[in-house]
Amino acid sequence: MPDPVVALRNVSLERWMRDEYAYDLKNQIFSILEGRHQKQTRKAVLSEIDLEITRGEKVGVIGPNGAGKSTLLKTICGILYPTRGEVSTAGNIVPLLELGAGFDPDLPVVENIILYGVLLGSSRKVMIEKVPGVLEFAELQNYGSVPVKVLSSGMAARLGFAIATDVQPDILILDEVLSIGDEHFKQKCRRRLDRFWQEHVTVVIVSHELEFIRQACDRAIWLENGRVAFDGPAREAVARYLSAIERQAMEAIASLR
Amino acid sequence: MTGNPSGTAGSRFYELVHILTLRNLKVRYRGSVLGIYWSLLNPIIMTAVYSAIFSATFQRYYQGSALRYALAVFIGLVAVNFFSAATTQALPALVSGGMLLNKIKLPPAIFPLSMVVAQSFQLVVGILPALAIITVLIARVPYHVLLLPLPIAALIILSLGVAFFVSSLYVFFRDIPYLYELVTFLLWLTVPIFYPVAIVPEQVRSFLWLNPLYPVIESLRQIALDGTMPDFRLMGIAGLESLGVLAVGWLVFVANRRKFMDFV
Numbered sequence: 001m002p003d004p005v006v007a008l009r010n011v012s013l014e015r016w017m018r019d020e021y022a023y024d025l026k027n028q029i030f031s032i033l034e035g036r037h038q039k040q041t042r043k044a045v046l047s048e049i050d051l052e053i054t055r056g057e058k059v060g061v062i063g064p065n066g067a068g069k070s071t072l073l074k075t076i077c078g079i080l081y082p083t084r085g086e087v088s089t090a091g092n093i094v095p096l097l098e099l100g101a102g103f104d105p106d107l108p109v110v111e112n113i114i115l116y117g118v119l120l121g122s123s124r125k126v127m128i129e130k131v132p133g134v135l136e137f138a139e140l141q142n143y144g145s146v147p148v149k150v151l152s153s154g155m156a157a158r159l160g161f162a163i164a165t166d167v168q169p170d171i172l173i174l175d176e177v178l179s180i181g182d183e184h185f186k187q188k189c190r191r192r193l194d195r196f197w198q199e200h201v202t203v204v205i206v207s208h209e210l211e212f213i214r215q216a217c218d219r220a221i222w223l224e225n226g227r228v229a230f231d232g233p234a235r236e237a238v239a240r241y242l243s244a245i246e247r248q249a250m251e252a253i254a255s256l257r
Numbered sequence: 258m259t260g261n262p263s264g265t266a267g268s269r270f271y272e273l274v275h276i277l278t279l280r281n282l283k284v285r286y287r288g289s290v291l292g293i294y295w296s297l298l299n300p301i302i303m304t305a306v307y308s309a310i311f312s313a314t315f316q317r318y319y320q321g322s323a324l325r326y327a328l329a330v331f332i333g334l335v336a337v338n339f340f341s342a343a344t345t346q347a348l349p350a351l352v353s354g355g356m357l358l359n360k361i362k363l364p365p366a367i368f369p370l371s372m373v374v375a376q377s378f379q380l381v382v383g384i385l386p387a388l389a390i391i392t393v394l395i396a397r398v399p400y401h402v403l404l405l406p407l408p409i410a411a412l413i414i415l416s417l418g419v420a421f422f423v424s425s426l427y428v429f430f431r432d433i434p435y436l437y438e439l440v441t442f443l444l445w446l447t448v449p450i451f452y453p454v455a456i457v458p459e460q461v462r463s464f465l466w467l468n469p470l471y472p473v474i475e476s477l478r479q480i481a482l483d484g485t486m487p488d489f490r491l492m493g494i495a496g497l498e499s500l501g502v503l504a505v506g507w508l509v510f511v512a513n514r515r516k517f518m519d520f521v
Contacts, residue, residue: 016519023520025430078362081515095361102357106284118276119361121269 003090004052005171005202006076011049011085013068013075013226014042042083045071046226049085055170056200060213060234062241063223069206072223073173076204091170091202094120096161103156105149109140112148116163130166137188138162158185165192172196174205214238270364277371281346282378293383300334307451318453328391329478333450335384336474340416341441343376347420348427348437355428355521365517366510369424373417385409392481401480404487408476411495415469418503421510428513428520448474469498 021040022028031037046068053059061069074080075087077095102116113134117127135141138158140151148156196203197216207213213220213234220237222230229244230237286292308327319325347369351358354368389402427433448470454462465471472495479487 016516018520021520023429023431025426025432025436028430074359079359080518093362102361104280104284107280111280111283115276115280118272119357119363123268123272124276 003054005055005090006051006053006204007086007088008049008051008075008082009086009088011046011051011075011082011087012044013046013071013080014044014083015071015080017041017043044226046075046082049226049228051221051228051231053202053204055202057219058197058203058217059205060217060220060237061204061206061223062208062210062213062220062237063229067223068226069223070175071226072221073175073204073206076171077173089171092121092168093171093173094164094167094169095173096164096175103148103160106147108145108147109135109151109159110144113159113163116160117167120164120167122167134159134162134166137166137192139185154182154185161189161192165189165196169196169201171202171204174203174207176207210238210242270367273363273367274371274374277367278374278378281371281375285375293379296338296379296383297335297387300331300338303334304331311451315451315453315456318455325395325482328395328482330451332388332391332477332481333448333474335380335388336412336477337445337448337450337470339376339380339384339412340419340470341445343373343413343416344419344423345434345437345441346376347372347416348423348434350420351424351428351517352431352521355517358518358521365514366421369420369510370417373413373420376416377413380409380413388477388481395482396480396484398484401487404480404492405477407492408473408480408495411476411492411499412470412473414496414503415473415499418499418501418506421503421506425506425510425513425517428517444468444470447471450474466494469495469502472498 017040028037049072061072063069071080073095075082076089077093078087078089079095102119103112104115107115110131113131114124114127117130117134118124122130131144135144138155138161140155140159143151143155148159151159203217205213205217217234219232220230220234221228222237222241224244230240304327307330308323312323312326316323316326319329350368350372351365354363354365357363358365385405388405392401392405393399423433423437447465447468449457449465454465457465472491476487476492476495479485479491
């Protein structure tokens with residue numbers, strides 16, 4: 001068995017519940033003085049996850065909303081730290097989570113390309129050289145000196161995709177980003193992603209497009225309530241997930257009767 | 258952990274702070290280099306107003322010279338202005354960087370740090386030359402100019418420590434800005450900026466030393482305005498207090514670092 005590039009060992013992750021949190025020092029002090037202070041609670045988002053991904057594998061992550069899919073990706077990226085267990089990764093991880101998060105709306109497009117590229121792991125020098133190529137791919141050659149806030153959301157997404165995929169990742173992390181721009185640009189994105197697919201880039205992707213997962217991934221992980229419900233061939237994972245949904249729907253209908 | 262194409266963790270950290278500092282400066286000045294000198298306008302106007310009101314009363318504490326009074330006020334103002342601008346801008350830095358922290362693996366420290374570095378750039382490029390000119394003209398000891406960076410460094414370290422502290426607190430308590438406004442006002446008032454320390458009652462005077470800005474400003478004044486050898490003990494106090502504040506601020510920051518992600 002080859003070395004894993006991503007390994008999660010018995011990973012559990014709890015997050016502080018912020019919806020119950022007041023964010024207010026004054027109220028916190030008053031509530032302590034009046035003896036009605038509630039201790040902050042933590043909620044388990046991932047539980048006891050064991051996972052190994054080997055070089056070049058294309059892994060889909062499926063499951064209902066709130067199952068912990070995005071949290072799992074963030075844990076692999078090193079954005080979130082596991083409460084228990086261990087995460088180890090090897091190689092350059094490029095996260096493609098909601099494109100354009102790194103843009104400063106007041107700065108011109110060119111400055112933003114450099115800024116976003118450096119945030120994603122390049123150096124400033126390298127990014128300055130890459131500017132023309134990124135502008136060309138995003139088809140924004142005439143917009144270099146325009147502030148990003150002037151761009152349409154589609155243009156901004158194109159720009160984000162162009163920057164993020166211009167680096168050579170060892171591990172590419174995708175969170176529902178395949179459908180951006182018009183049909184013409186979508187195909188362009190597909191082609192660029194296909195290149196990663198053919199090269200030996202490891203890809204971990206969260207998607208609700210089960211058909212895509214079934215076709216494009218070798219393997220899929222089905223998450224349910226922060227636990228791995230199934231981990232195996234994509235075809236089988238999708239089939240099991242779908243039948244579980246069907247079963248739930250049937251039960252729901254039955255309970256209505 | 259995560260490898261990266263731009264080399265070691267140290268150079269990655271440098272790249273990040275560099276790019277964010279550039280962004281902060283660009284957003285602030287919009288390509289106009291003169292913007293940096295604009296920051297001198299506020300202390301100059303304030304100095305003029307203080308001089309007009311208090312100079313007649315207070316100049317006898319400044320060798321009877323209205324100019325010396327004005328320069329002492331100016332030096333105090335630029336230092337305190339730097340401190341409050343740097344820390345007030347760093348205060349929301351973690352929260353406004355929160356979106357990025359949630360998308361890309363980044364060391365959270367780069368956000369408050371780059372705010373302080375941008376402000377420090379303005380201090381070194383805009384204000385330090387003014388202080389050097391004052392030193393040459395008033396203290397008339399050219400090598401004193403070489404001593405100016407010491408209290409300036411203490412001032413930056415102090416501001417950085419406070420920046421780490423308040424930016425951490427702001428993640429959890431969003432009403433901190435109101436409180437912090439009061440704190441900066443108290444710090445401003447308890448440093449002898451526009452009044453001579455001699456008018457402060459003896460019993461109260463020793464409490465003024467609790468304000469870490471005081472030894473910094475007093476050192477700057479000695480270097481820039483007095484021809485005699487400045488008090489190195491005072492500079493030592495300024496340095497130690499600043500490092501102490503930095504240590505505390507950093508410890509608070511590090512202790513909460515992993516919790517930030519759940520609250521920003």
